[in-house]
Amino acid sequence: xxxxxxxxxxxxxxxxxxxVLRGVDLTVRRGEVVALLGANGSGKSTAVxxxxxxxxLTGGELELFGTPRRRFxxxxxxxxxxxxxxxxxxxPATVRxxxxxxxxxxxxxxxxxxADREAVHKALELVGMADRAKDSVDALSxxxxxxxxxARALAVEPELLIMDEPMAGVDLASQEVxxxxxxxxxxxxxxxxxxLHELGPLEPLIDRAVVLRDGCVVHDGPPPKAVGQHALPxxxxxxxxxxxxxxxxxxxxxx
Amino acid sequence: xxxxxxxxxxxxxxxxxxxxxTAPAIGIYLVQxxxxxxxxxxxxxxxxxxxxxxxxNTSPVWVATAVCVVGAVVMELIRSYxxxxxxxxxxxxxxxxxxxxxxxxxxxPNGSNANLTTYLFGxxxxxxxxxxxxxxxxxxxxxxxxxxLRRQLFAICQDEEFARVTGLPVRLLNxxxxxxxxxxxxxxMRVVGLLLVSALMVIPVAASQQITRSFATTFAMAVAIxxxxxxxxxxxxYYVDVPSGATIVLLAIGVFIALTLLAAPLARxxxxxxxxxxxxxxxxxxxxxxxxxxxxxxx
Numbered sequence: 001x002x003x004x005x006x007x008x009x010x011x012x013x014x015x016x017x018x019x020v021l022r023g024v025d026l027t028v029r030r031g032e033v034v035a036l037l038g039a040n041g042s043g044k045s046t047a048v049x050x051x052x053x054x055x056x057l058t059g060g061e062l063e064l065f066g067t068p069r070r071r072f073x074x075x076x077x078x079x080x081x082x083x084x085x086x087x088x089x090x091x092p093a094t095v096r097x098x099x100x101x102x103x104x105x106x107x108x109x110x111x112x113x114x115a116d117r118e119a120v121h122k123a124l125e126l127v128g129m130a131d132r133a134k135d136s137v138d139a140l141s142x143x144x145x146x147x148x149x150x151a152r153a154l155a156v157e158p159e160l161l162i163m164d165e166p167m168a169g170v171d172l173a174s175q176e177v178x179x180x181x182x183x184x185x186x187x188x189x190x191x192x193x194x195x196l197h198e199l200g201p202l203e204p205l206i207d208r209a210v211v212l213r214d215g216c217v218v219h220d221g222p223p224p225k226a227v228g229q230h231a232l233p234x235x236x237x238x239x240x241x242x243x244x245x246x247x248x249x250x251x252x253x254x255x
Numbered sequence: 256x257x258x259x260x261x262x263x264x265x266x267x268x269x270x271x272x273x274x275x276x277t278a279p280a281i282g283i284y285l286v287q288x289x290x291x292x293x294x295x296x297x298x299x300x301x302x303x304x305x306x307x308x309x310x311x312n313t314s315p316v317w318v319a320t321a322v323c324v325v326g327a328v329v330m331e332l333i334r335s336y337x338x339x340x341x342x343x344x345x346x347x348x349x350x351x352x353x354x355x356x357x358x359x360x361x362x363x364p365n366g367s368n369a370n371l372t373t374y375l376f377g378x379x380x381x382x383x384x385x386x387x388x389x390x391x392x393x394x395x396x397x398x399x400x401x402x403x404l405r406r407q408l409f410a411i412c413q414d415e416e417f418a419r420v421t422g423l424p425v426r427l428l429n430x431x432x433x434x435x436x437x438x439x440x441x442x443x444m445r446v447v448g449l450l451l452v453s454a455l456m457v458i459p460v461a462a463s464q465q466i467t468r469s470f471a472t473t474f475a476m477a478v479a480i481x482x483x484x485x486x487x488x489x490x491x492x493y494y495v496d497v498p499s500g501a502t503i504v505l506l507a508i509g510v511f512i513a514l515t516l517l518a519a520p521l522a523r524x525x526x527x528x529x530x531x532x533x534x535x536x537x538x539x540x541x542x543x544x545x546x547x548x549x550x551x552x553x554x
Contacts, residue, residue: 052420075422082416089413091287091460094469101410105421109407136468139525152417 003066004029005160005191006051011060013043013050020046022215023060028160033182033192033205035223038212044195045083047212048164051193052080064160076105079158083165083195087137087148095140095148096133099123102155123154126181143174150178154185161185163194167202175201199223258493266387267379267446267489267499273394274443274455275485279463279477280401281439282456284432287412287470293330293433294453297440299349300326301449302356304441305374309363315374316389316441323437326352331433335426377448377500379489386445393442400435408432409470446485447500454504455481462511465518480510 006028013021020043028034038044049055051062053069062069065077079102087098102123103116124130127147132140137148146166153161161182167175179201186192186205199206203223211219258264278294285293304322308315326348333344360371373381382390401408411418411428419425436456443452463476488503495502 054416054419073422075420078420080417080420082414082420084414087414089287090289090291091283091470091473092464092468093409093413097409097470098413100406101413101417102421104407104410104418104423107406108423109404112406134469139468156421 002030004063005032005065006193007061007063007066008047008051009061011047011050011062012058013046013055014058015046015055020215021050021057024212024215024217026210026217028191028193030159030191031186031189033186033207034194035199035202035206035209036193036195036212037197037199037209037224042212043215044212045164046215048162048193048195052078052162076156077159078105079153079156079161081149081153081161081163081166083168084149085142085145085169087140087145087152092136092138094134095124095129095137095151096120098137098148099133099151099155102152105156119157120151120155123151126154126184127151128177128181141171141174143170146170147174147177147181150181154181159190161190161192161194163192165195165197167196167200172201178202179205258490263380263382264493266382266384267493268486270379270382270387270390270446271485271489271499271503272482273390274446275482276478277394277397277401277439278443278452278455279459279481280474281397281432281435283460283470283474283477284401284408284412285436286457286460286464287409288415288432290334291457292453293327294436294440294456295450296330296345296349297323297327297437298444298449298452300352301437301440301444301452302374303352303359304356305444305449306356306359306363309365309370310359312363312365314385314389316386316393316445319444320389320393320438320441322352323440324434327433327437328430331429335429373448374444375448375450376498377444377446377451379446379492379499382445390442390445393438397435397439397442400431404428404431405474446489447503451500451504454507455485458504458507458511459484462507462514465511465514466521480507484510 004027006026008024008026011021011024011026012019024043024047026047036044036047046055050057051064064072065074067074100112100116100120103112103120107113107116121130121133124133127150129144129147129151132144137145140148146169150163150166153163166178170178182192182202182205194202196202199209206223208221209219209223210217211224259268282294285291301319301323304319305315307322308318311318330345330348333348357371407423407428410421410423411425412432415425439456440449440452443455447455459477459480460473462480463473467473467476484503484506488506489499491497491506492499492502
């Protein structure tokens with residue numbers, strides 16, 4: 001069998017003295033689109049942060065493309081979208097300048113070549129921001145910031161795309177753009193792991209959902225179907241989740 | 256012009272030019288990372304280096320450089336590892352550096368308060384032949400680093416977490432920023448003085464970004480402003496007989512205010528344009544039967 005792209009086994013991690021991951025198993029195979037779901041504080045962001053090395057694992061094993069995380073160096077195969085509400089820093093920067101930073105995984109300390117500039121342009125086109133390339137990121141809306149952050153991850157032409165809440169604070173129009181960009185990436189053969197608060201417009205793309213609760217996997221299978229108010233198109237999910245224990249996990253297997 | 260025939264003024268203008276280029280060139284990365292006052296901290300630590308130079312009777316520039324680099328590296332380590340109470344640790348470093356400098360200066364045989372003042376507030380006309388060689392070498396290092404690695408430094412200062420996932424040697428580059436900032440402080444200390452060094456790292460950048468939209472333009476313009484104020488400040492201080500450091504910093508603040516005033520109508524124009532665009536979409540949405548209302552959800 002082919003090596004999984006991400007293989008996390010028995011992962012434990014803590015933030016401060018609080019255990020956040022308590023034995024998480026997560027396998028993502030080539031070409032899969034996996035959504036990591038869960039309430040606030042369930043550990044879904046921490047899981048992703050530990051996969052990209054931002055949070056150290058206190059136990060368990062992690063392999064990326066079959067290489068143990070400690071020895072993994074091929075970062076140009078990975079595109080990462082951190083959880084952010086803004087792409088701006090303390091100094092003005094254009095959309096193109098921010099997205100070009102994503103290409104550094106390939107150029108490293110070397111110069112930027114034509115192929116690099118073309119890849120940046122292509123990434124901007126994918127998220128519908130090519131016409132804003134010369135604009136300052138300070139002038140963008142929340143959804144456009146997110147599109148820039150995703151273009152930055154796509155600029156490296158990754159095999160694996162890891163996104164932490166890419167839909168947070170994104171207007172519906174941008175959500176649709178992001179969904180179609182993601183669809184193209186998946187059609188190209190990319191593997192995707194994304195943290196989501198709710199499935200939203202990405203639902204048709206998702207092969208598998210992994211639901212975390214209190215740092216443990218409680219569901220790993222087809223994405224749960226949204227019901228009631230949540231199922232409506234355009235439902236804006238702004239309220240915090242109720243006690244997750246009160247709600248049964250809907251696997252969609254019985255419906 | 257007779258001013259250019261005087262050897263000490265030639266040295267002064269060359270030093271001013273190099274400071275005008277290097278201080279904003281590294282300062283922009285500190286501002287980008289919202290660490291605008293790091294230069295100030297290094298300036299405080301540098302004083303210990305100057306005091307040590309006097310005590311050991313060697314060139315204060317080189318000793319100050321060494322002490323600054325150590326101080327900046329410690330600051331960077333505190334920044335990246337220390338989570339809580341990092342500000343207290345930095346305060347210790349700042350004031351320890353300051354107090355250490357004053358103490359060492361008092362202990363050294365040929366140190367005096369007058370000497371201390373020239374380092375605190377700058378004394379560009381006393382830049383020696385030896386100093387200028389050191390300043391040139393150090394400035395070359397700063398320029399090569401800030402221009403040659405601009406894409407990498409931009410990335411780590413814009414979004415450090417993301418930069419780490421690109422596989423860049425982020426820790427090394429962070430240390431390089433710290434070391435470069437330290438070197439710049441010693442380049443600038445004879446010209447604007449240790450207490451005003453940070454001003455020249457921050458103000459040209461702040462002035463420039465009032466009207467720019469891209470990092471590259473902000474960088475180029477900040478350096479242009481830096482050179483403009485250091486050269487004109489040096490010339491002014493020669494003719495009017497006022498301290499060079501203070502003149503340069505006040506000129507820089509003048510440029511900042513001028514550009515801020517210039518930017519206000521520009522920003523208003525942009526805001527008007529944005530407001531207009533918004534009104535149009537609202538009208539579209541409000542129009543009966545317009546697309547968009549069809550998707551409305553009724554519960």
